[in-house]
Amino acid sequence: MPGMTNPRARWFGLVFISIAVALIIVDSTIVNVAIPSIVKDLGITSTQVQWVQESYTLVFAALLLVFGSLADRYGRRRMLVIGVMIFALASVLAAFAPTGDLLIASRVVQGVGGAMVLPTTLSLINATFRGRERGIAFAVWGSTIGGMVAVGPLLGGWLTTYYSWRWAFGINVPFGILIVVGTLAFVVESKDPDARRVDVVGAILSVVASASLVFGLIEGRSYGWWTVATAPVIGGWTWPYSISPIPFAFAIALLAGALYVWWGLRRQKRGEPTLLAFSLFRIPSFRNGNIAAMIVSLGEFGIVLSLPLWLQNVLGYDALQTGFVLLALAIGSFVASGFAGAFGHRVSPVTIVRVGLVAEIIGVAGLGVTISATASWLTIVPFLFVYGFGVGLATAQLTGVVLRDVPVERSGQGSGTSSTSRQIGSALGIAILGTILFTSTSSLLDARLSDDGVPSSARTSIVNAVVDSAGSAIPALEAQSATIANDARTAFSDATRFAAFSAAGFLVLGFLATLRLGSGSAEAAVRRPDEAGVVEAEPRS
Template sequence: MSQTTDPTAPADRFVRYRWWGLLAISLGVALIIMDSTIVSVAIPSIVDDLGISSTEIQWVQEIYTLLFAALLLTWGRLADRIGRRRMMLIGVVIFIVASVLCAIADSGALLIGGRALQGLGGSMILPTSLALLNANFHGRERGIAFAVWGSTIGGMAAIGPLAGGWLTENASWRWAFGINVPVGLLIIAGLLLFVAESSEAVAGAVQRLDLGGALLSILGFGALVFGLIEGRNYGWWTASEDAPFDVAGLSPVPVAFLVAVVALTAFVLLERARSRAGKGVILDLSLFRIPSFANGNITALIVSFGEFGLILSLPLWFQNVLGFSAFEAGLALVPLAAGSFLASGGVAALSRRLSPIAVVRIGMVLEIAAIAALALLIRPDSTAWLTSPVLFVYGMGVGLATAQLTSVVLADVPVERSGQGSATQSTARQTGSALGIAVLGTAFFTTLQVGTEDRLADAVAGDPTLQGLVDSVNASSGGSIAALAANPQTAFVADAARAAMTDGTSLAAWIAASALVVGLLSSLRIRPEVGAVAPERADAA
């Protein structure tokens, strides 16, 4: 096995301009992460313009994540074979085309189709971005590159709502998608000019692609993420009224989980059999014999569970409890992005004194402290002066932990299998994110519903017509609070809903902090010396 480079361009040019290449790769990551969050603040305008149903709203937001997570492993492995830069270029082109379709959509169906295509393109970009960094940077520079990559994820998750809010209020929701076109063209130019191609050179005859493994992984991870996302909507066991179908009253969610278990079990058995027979595989299970890779993926899944739940609840709390506009809600998350980007600048200095896993643990401690402080301090009358310093500290933790955790996971993975390794790590993160959104979202919305009903139980008993107002709070995920507050006769309903939503945000924060504590404990199984010597091993490879 050996790394190959593009023979059509001088290798020294790619080395000389590798930091410009890092910028192009980071922009690619920024594109897909920002687009996964930018839509949330544009939804009200999309509903007004297209008149889409609540079911279509859910799929506009969720089809992207569903396809994204399901296809990561497949494209990561294929990129090893056909070229990682080539795969990323294909993904960016697909993403641009999909963004145009979303921007010109005149119906919910076309918008959902465009979002599905975006998920397809995004699933090609993320694993190949990591593989390209692993192949084109070495030693201490690799740690810095991973730091920038990880900070981009944390920062863009916060900047997405800000950009979406500004574009929606000052132009149109369509520009939330249209902005991807010029950015995508810049990424394509940067990849072609500054990033060297890398791929897996296979000795002897070219092995056939593992189509069976690809199909089983897509089915398994797709069903798993579907179940995690839709559990709250369709019912975790008994079918709700919104469920598209039921099996003798059974929700489609446990059916999806059963399909996931069967498909993923078959996937593991197939990959093991093909590996023993010397055939090509989508997932090389031997990678999990590398302690840093196996333990790092477990930690990455748990950390993603805690990190992404906060991004789900805070924008809703800012808008519906504090009364911020979509743009102001995005602005309130900027300290998170600032802390994340600042942390990336400090990684280089820290890495001279500490191993990558030590930096990960410092970052996780900062995250835990910040989220716990938020859970303790927020009130219905809080201001951005309270949340800003807390989110800044949290962002610093994200910048340190996310980036260096990637470095730890891939530290001992051979360069020729970096596409496969990075895709596995990305799949672990996406699965953790989906689980976090499902669990923390359920805690958040359940507390909103139960808390509002409990606070207004006596009032509803005296005037049953108030039940409709309570139901409107739950149905709109708190969106009706502003209208209720504007009417003096219903302001008390808004006050109760604000208090309940604050309790839900606090509960979600406590759960996220608890998950991060578990992630911190799991990181103790990763030996510090593995991360410390990894750069030198990588150079030797």
């Protein structure tokens, strides 16, 4: 294999592949800490706050399979370089965005670039490394993801506090240049000579299904879940029906999803290429691992939206202090990578995944118990560390479990499917937990203000101000009334607790899903000696 002729170049290439992963993962988390500053500067609403995150994650998830397949056909290194360039250029647009809508549009373009990067990094590793080396490479890749989830907020906090939130996007440009140069110098091109044309119809159906589902989850509290609360307005056109558009969005998502599966199975029976590798789902580790990965990601990354908002708007920390608090996540993840390295040859990957999920559940549930309007960083840092430790264990090992039995020539589709499962879970997590956070804040604050005898019209004004600003209006309420400000801090804290407990619940479901992964050692019925002399699982159908 060409990528294995120069061992030193191979490992240098892994460094730049990991930096590329770090770039897109950092960007998905760095914005969390900067959000309060963005709200103040651009005046965006809580719905736009969700879309600043969701637009990136949604496009990212919707296009992963497309670019995974294109990378197999046209070259994985080439796709990685193009994706990084698009990502860097979109970061420049985001850094100079004058309005919330233009920032969201820039995030959409960033999502396109990110979707070109992530599946190619996985498939390049899968095609370049073998045996124990592949395990080490996946551990580096997974630990990078786990660590960057928290390093992003720290970096974003530093840039936001001492410079501007705009530098949270501008920092991507020099890193992008470094990645492009390093990839071209040390990463060997890899492609599938038998790859065929991409399933365009399937791609469109997958985008429609995921976009309409997330739209419904995010906009339901604004437009109404069944009857219209606020009629959508597009240009000069206003929604004319009493029924909210949200049920229609969910119906479109269901129909497009069903058509996507039907279309893919139909093409597969005719021997035509499909966007999703349906035949790979015959591999138990791939099928069950993807289900677990989606559920786990739903619980893992959704909570990261609410914590920075709570730390800054309720506890009064600045962006940099918030980043330092969340650094406990990164420390836990890095400790986990050492733990996995020490015990990985003694314990099955599936066992490590389960241990990681138990740690995540304890960490997130512990946050739910300790979060309050009077909490301090000392009470939450231990649970963030435990949570990060779990993320570091589960992320790397689950990826290896999912792709272990996938043939190298199908690595693009396999890694694209694996990444899509995670990103769909992350997108749903942001949508669902964000909706829980803001809906709970609204109802809890309204109830507390009512108990204090605040008139209905004033209650509505205060609740809308707090919710629409994603909590950024809370500090300003102190000048109006200490009681009202305390009510707002308590309501937002309780809502954050509900989001944490909800995330823990999804992680429990993810843990239960891993019970179908077996022991992790007996899933391959046939074994063959690897090129490096290491026994490796042969894919089975």
